[in-house]
Amino acid sequence: MMEKAYTRPRFLKRKTFHYCPGCGHSIVHRLLCELFDEMNIQDKAIGIPPPGCSVFAYDYLDVDMVESAHGRGAAVATGIKRAYPQAVVFTYQGDGDLAAIGTAETIHAANRGERITAIFINNAVYGMTGGQMAPTTLLTQKTTTTPYGRDDRIEGHPIRMSEIVALTRGSVYIERTAVNSPVNIRKTKKAIRRAFETQIEDLGFSLVEILSPCPTNWKMNPMESWQWVDSVMIQEFPLGVIKDTVRTTDAD
Amino acid sequence: MAKVLMNGNSAIGEAAIRAGCQCYFGYPITPQNELTEYMAANLSRRQGCSFVQAESEVSAINMVYGASVAGVRTMTSSSSPGISLKQEGISYLSACELPAVIVNMSRGGPGLGSISAAQSDYFQATRGGGHGDYRNIVLAPSSVQELADFTHSAFSLAEEYHMPVIVLGDGMLGQMVEPVEFKHEVPNELPVREDALRGANSRASRIVKTFTSKPVELEEINWSLFRRYQLIKKKETVCETFMVDDAQLIVAAFGIAARIAKGAIKTARSNGLKVGLLRPISLWPFPSQVVQELAKKTKQFLVFEMNMGQMMEDVQLALEGNGQVSFYGRPGGVIPTPSEFLRVITRYYYQKGLK
Numbered sequence: 001m002m003e004k005a006y007t008r009p010r011f012l013k014r015k016t017f018h019y020c021p022g023c024g025h026s027i028v029h030r031l032l033c034e035l036f037d038e039m040n041i042q043d044k045a046i047g048i049p050p051p052g053c054s055v056f057a058y059d060y061l062d063v064d065m066v067e068s069a070h071g072r073g074a075a076v077a078t079g080i081k082r083a084y085p086q087a088v089v090f091t092y093q094g095d096g097d098l099a100a101i102g103t104a105e106t107i108h109a110a111n112r113g114e115r116i117t118a119i120f121i122n123n124a125v126y127g128m129t130g131g132q133m134a135p136t137t138l139l140t141q142k143t144t145t146t147p148y149g150r151d152d153r154i155e156g157h158p159i160r161m162s163e164i165v166a167l168t169r170g171s172v173y174i175e176r177t178a179v180n181s182p183v184n185i186r187k188t189k190k191a192i193r194r195a196f197e198t199q200i201e202d203l204g205f206s207l208v209e210i211l212s213p214c215p216t217n218w219k220m221n222p223m224e225s226w227q228w229v230d231s232v233m234i235q236e237f238p239l240g241v242i243k244d245t246v247r248t249t250d251a252d
Numbered sequence: 253m254a255k256v257l258m259n260g261n262s263a264i265g266e267a268a269i270r271a272g273c274q275c276y277f278g279y280p281i282t283p284q285n286e287l288t289e290y291m292a293a294n295l296s297r298r299q300g301c302s303f304v305q306a307e308s309e310v311s312a313i314n315m316v317y318g319a320s321v322a323g324v325r326t327m328t329s330s331s332s333p334g335i336s337l338k339q340e341g342i343s344y345l346s347a348c349e350l351p352a353v354i355v356n357m358s359r360g361g362p363g364l365g366s367i368s369a370a371q372s373d374y375f376q377a378t379r380g381g382g383h384g385d386y387r388n389i390v391l392a393p394s395s396v397q398e399l400a401d402f403t404h405s406a407f408s409l410a411e412e413y414h415m416p417v418i419v420l421g422d423g424m425l426g427q428m429v430e431p432v433e434f435k436h437e438v439p440n441e442l443p444v445r446e447d448a449l450r451g452a453n454s455r456a457s458r459i460v461k462t463f464t465s466k467p468v469e470l471e472e473i474n475w476s477l478f479r480r481y482q483l484i485k486k487k488e489t490v491c492e493t494f495m496v497d498d499a500q501l502i503v504a505a506f507g508i509a510a511r512i513a514k515g516a517i518k519t520a521r522s523n524g525l526k527v528g529l530l531r532p533i534s535l536w537p538f539p540s541q542v543v544q545e546l547a548k549k550t551k552q553f554l555v556f557e558m559n560m561g562q563m564m565e566d567v568q569l570a571l572e573g574n575g576q577v578s579f580y581g582r583p584g585g586v587i588p589t590p591s592e593f594l595r596v597i598t599r600y601y602y603q604k605g606l607k
Contacts, residue, residue, distance in 0.1 A: 044451035046322075051463070058459045064449040066321045067461035069344050072314035075306070079318020082302035083275050083326065084450050105314070108307035 009033035011042050011062040018056060022222025024179040024212025025053060028121065029060050031189045032090075036063060039196060045088045046080055048073045050097040053128045054121070057092055071102025074109035077116040088199060090117040095136040096126050099161040106165060113170025113204040117195045120161070120207055123214040124233060131217035135159040138236055143217070158236055162209045166243040172204035174243040178211035180229040184239070194247075203246055211237055255431040260396045260421065263432045264329070264355055265290030267400040270436045271407040272443050273353070274324040275302045277315040281334045282367040283423035284357035288329065300442055309334040313341030313354070320350040321460055323448020325407050329355035331423065332373050333364060335381075342416050343382030347462040347473070351410035351445075353403065354388075355419045357426040360585030368585030369424035371507060374562035377420050378536040385474055387481050389417045389488060390535040392507040396430035402533075404436060411445065413484060420535060422558070424508050424587060484537055491539035492531040493546075495521060499528030500606040502546050503597065504567050505556040506532050508587075513556050515590035516597055525601050535563065540570035547575045554600055556593060557581045 012033040017026045036042040047065040049057035050073055058065035068076045073091030081089045091098075098106050098120050109116060125143055126132040132145040136158050140149040150158075166174045173195055177188040188210055195206035211233050213225035220228060258266070265287050268276070276295050278288040288305070296303035302319075306312035312328045319326035330338060335356045345352050358373045360366035377390045389409050391402040399421060406417040444450075449458055464470050494514060496502060505513040510531040520527045530546060532539050543553075553575050555564040561579045568577050580596045582588045 042451075042457075043453040046449050046451060055463055058461060062452070062457050064452055064458050065461075066318075066449055066459070067344075067348070067463055068317075069314060069340055072310070072317075072341075075311040075314035076318035076321070078304065078311075079275065079277065079315035079320070079326070080322045080449070081318075082304060082315070083319035083322035083324040084448075087322070087451055104307050105311050108311065112304075 009037060011036045013060050013062050015059050017060065019053065020216045022213055022215040022225055023053075024121065024123065024210065027179045027185060028119065028188070028210055028212065029057060031185070031192060032061060032119070035189065035193055035196065039193065041088045041196065041200070044086060045090070048076050048089070048091045050091070050093045052094045052097060054092055054094070071097050071100070072105055073097065073102060074105040074114070074116065074118065078109050078112070078114050081114060081116050085115070088196060090119055090196070092119045093121065094127065095120070095122045095124065095134040099135040099159050106161070107168060110165045110171040110205040110207070111168040113172070115199050115202055116205065117199050118207040119192065120209040121212045122209055122237065123212045124158070125214050125217045127214050127217055135161070136237070138232060160237065162207060162242050165207055168205070170205050171207065171243060172245050173198040173206040174209070175241045176209040176211070176237055176239050178229050178234065178239060180211070180213060180226040198246070209237070253434055255433045257429055258396060258432050259286055259427060259429045260399045261286035261357065261426040262290045263396050263400045264403045264419070265294065266434060267403040268327055268353070268407070269295055269298075270434055270438050271404045272325045272439045273327050273407065274300065274442045275315070275319040275326040277304050277306050277312040277319070277326070277328050279306050279309045279312050279330065279334060281331045283359060283369070283426050284329050284331050284355070286426065287355065287357070309337035310340060313338040316352050317341055317345055317350065320345065320352050321449050323445040323450065325411070325443060327353035327355065329357065331356065332358045332361050332370070335373060335376065339382035342388065343384050343386065345416045346386035346388065346477070347384065348460050349414040351414055352416045353406045353410055353419065354416055355403070355421065357421045357423055359423045360583070366585035367423060369422035369508060369587055370558050370583065370585050371422060371509060372559040372562065372583055373420065374535065374557070374559060377418050378538070378566070386477060387536055388415060389413070389484060390420050391417065392420050392533060392535050393425065394507050394511045394531070396425070396428065396432045399425060400432050400434060409488065413480060415480070420507065422508050488534055489537045489539050489541070490533040491542050492533060493542065494529040494531070496528030496530065496546060498526050500526045500550050501552045501554060501597070501601055501604070502528050502530050502550060503554050503556055504530045504532070504563065506535060506563055509556055509558050512588060512590050512593055516594040519590065519594050520597050520601075523598070525598065526606070527597055527601070532563070538566045538570065540566070543567055543570035544574070547571055551575045552604055552606065553577045554597065555579045558587065559583050
């Protein structure tokens, strides 16, 4: 008899994902649910999903969740954490949400050192609205609002939000990972664990930026999109620990 | 307790703390800064409480949203341009049926406007202000004592009806110093709502949301909100009437304008003019029935506001053509005097041939 190597996470609700094949959201959802269980925090976790494809995160994550206005996740999280500091509060935000419309909320929550965790899904595109340019869209990348490819003289450069947030003195732990390979998925889980630990240990603001494939809006098949993360995205958004003011050792 | 001398903005802060307000989120804007500063001085270091000077009014109202989700009594305050920025959050609070208190010490507009007192945010406050179909309870005080009293009742109303309540004052009320008595002590324990999100501890996980891909679900949410609004119209409509029994002319005014009008009406009475005052205290729900009752005795209504005639439309709607409505207003932050308004009343009274 073979040993059972993997099982459905306890706190992943029994509902079929609505995400497209090859999308990174379902992987990150699963990692979060595993960590709720392993870290024994399901009963104090409060999640804040954004408008966008992952607005339905509450259909899958079996924790308390509250919908946020576009970009306001860090402000809503601040309100919750200030009212009830015992909670483990995390936002789940896309690149448009965290790095465009919510830039101010994100930077100032980080600067105040709010004891919250931002899960930042960077897929270089606005997904649910149909593939418009994101602040993280790469140069020459074609989207529905950069039909000729992103030109830095007209549309500016892809923004490295994690590096910007790292400049705030209240941010404690920031790492960029990806979910395009088993190795990167394991590193992502480890990073989210550290981010939650940073919050639980009352150290300050934590953020994990996750490069995540969007095959539908990239107009690629899942395999191609995973490769594109490696060959293009990681060149612009290098992986690794960006800031860790507490631990001196690297993530791996 | 004995009366103390206090400016209006600070009185709101003290009343809020005594109402069990646990979290205050603000952003500086004149003429309401004394309130934000009062909360920084008196709430920020209080056990279990929190004060945040947010990076914007947009953030402040979304922090209120978060704190309300976590079940505590929470508020924000601002003045007209800042209240415009809060409309997004007020719409979300209304949609998610979350209690919150929002204070608007309004100033002249539109645009950056002036920092002087005005009443030009009546439409914004009573019509919803943000996107979607919703209403907020709107209370209009006209003294420092009422600022304190209405702030206290705003927290109770917000919690009872699961919705935002707006206290609509103005820059003059906020700045003026008057004796005020606080009728409640600070509660020993800060209240936490039963439906708070505090983690799925010995209960199933909860979701606070409105987004749905099924329009009929959202339609039902709208119906349910409006059923509650109907109940509020029945139970929470408040107004003051003054010398209306034999009045041939009814002056309708709210907030600080009503106080100015009252001074003018007292003098008009001593001059032999039969003038009375209708002062809506709840601007929404609007006391339409009282207007209709008054219209059985006189058809002459003079609406007086520090704007271009906003509440006037509610008076007209209430009358349904069954009365004559005139208007006198000073917009932009101009504060008229009782003697100025007395001249208006007197001229109008004789022009209409009233005896």
